[in-house]
Amino acid sequence: MVTADPPGRRAVSPGPSPAVSTRRAGTGGRPLLRRAAPYLLIAPTVLALTAVLGYPLVELVLLSFQDMSRRELFAGTEPPWTGLKQYRAIAQDRFFWQVVGRTALFATVCTALTMAAALAVALLMRRVSPWVRATMAAVLVAVWAMPVMVAASVFRWLADADYGVANWLLGLLPGLDFTKHNWFEDPWQGFAVIVAVVFWGSLPFAAITLQAALTQVPPELAEAARVDGAGRGQVFRHITFPVVKPAFVMVTTLNAIWNFGVFNQIWLMRSGQPEKEYYLLGVYSFIESFAVNRYSAGAAIAVVTVVLLLAGAVFYVRQLVRMGETR
Template identity: 75%
Template sequence: MSGDPGARRRRPLLPYLLIAPSFLALLAVLGYPLADMVTLSFQDMTRKELFSGEQPPWAGLEQFRTILSDGFFWTVVARTAAFTAVCVTLTMACGLLVALLMRGTSPWVRAVIAAVLVAVWAMPVMVAAAVFRWLFDADYGVVNWLLSRLPGVDLARHNWFTDPWQGFAVITAVVVWGALPFAAVSLHAALTQIPPELEEAARIDGARPAQVFRYVTFPAVKPVFVTVTTLMAIWDFGVFNQIWLMRGGQPEREYYLLGVYSFIESFAVNRYSTGAAIALVTIVLLLGGAVVYLRQMFRLGEVE
């Protein structure tokens, strides 16, 4: 083979050089806080050490033994996992439907849908939470008013957050609303890469629309679908803002997810080291999702 052997030896360094600035920036922004949180989780910091500046006493694994032996902690873990599964499932199902709709519409309709998705994606979480709080307000909520107009339905002054199941349904709607644009646009981009000849050949062979989707369309977009699903799971597992804002900064224990639980333990109960330990366990759980995400990215790169 012809070519410069030295150039071939230098070429593998190029990708690392390209990502080095981003890696260094992330290390500078996140490295010290993460290291400080890890250290804090092995200490026993109270308000005395916080205000005096004294070094907190070393507690070893005591904080982890405390939370891992607490039944409520495992309840929060299970609640977080279930909430994540529901949000991801709804997001990906709705995102795939919107992507298919965009693919089958005219260019101007597709442009309108894309503009709406970008507007939703650009909407701050605080604004989205305020809008949904107004929609489901017990006194002036539009949802209660609309549903009460149905025969036999009376939801006047109905508080959706009295029942955690109904409250989490509203919070799930906020999370899915904010995540839907990314899923829909990503899946639509994957759909545009499918050669029309493949689906046309399946139709000529007598395949029904459902069979075309199952055996031709979905396998073609599966790498992107799995990658986006994994990324959504990582994001939804760490949901905090939506719950905090929807509950007015005072979420009940029935609405605790891991992110909320860690924050409450740290800054409301003032058990800083316990909150750090919960956050560290959350990070370890998220790393499992990150590993799956990276594996999917590598597989996608190999396919390409």
């Protein structure tokens, strides 16, 4: 028998339990915290970079608009402001544009050689046995860990005019005489040695990165293409390289940025006294600032170099974003 509620009495539905209410109240701030989490995690890095790089960069830009001499440097007085004088001077300097072109050519050659060899090494590492691959990776890591000073010393010994191994090996070839041959007398030959030093140091990172990217290539696609009659070149062009392309573009951009700012290799290979024929932008800025004591002119050259490197960095970030969107 069903009995109805007495008149005037309303049925009250049971409310949520305290645990459910607490759970709902606790999730109110989670979306906001989740959105802010990436910024909170990256904040220490941004603050450290701002403190370490931001302040010197601002001072560098300000110095490029002044005329700093040794008098202001030793006296601690404020140098006079000259506006765009330093930039107009370097823009009208034909030697400056020669250095810019030389730097661009140097970075292009180093990057092209590095990426071509790195891709070949990475493909080779995919075809050898596991223990050979592990040995190659260990050797590449050891080369990568070698300090630039050590690598420059080794290559200086290899290209030495009196006791260099390069002259001895080339002298064994019939019709060639490289006795006491000075590789740095001709800037083209000297830059060939410097390119070898840069290539030696940058190859391991590129090769290991591309080898890791090659592991993402689906083997069944390559096998299906071979069954359909595709050759090795076609498989690489239409299956392998499209998968590796994002990593290839990023590593190429990074290498171009690093090679554009090369300084240590040239400074060490020329014993701290590089000739004008060996000036790149980094070396030119350093010489103008600390050898000729034209601090503001050197600062202006450094600012131009930073702007050119920022253009490469923007391209690199865009590639990162595109790769993230395609995944």
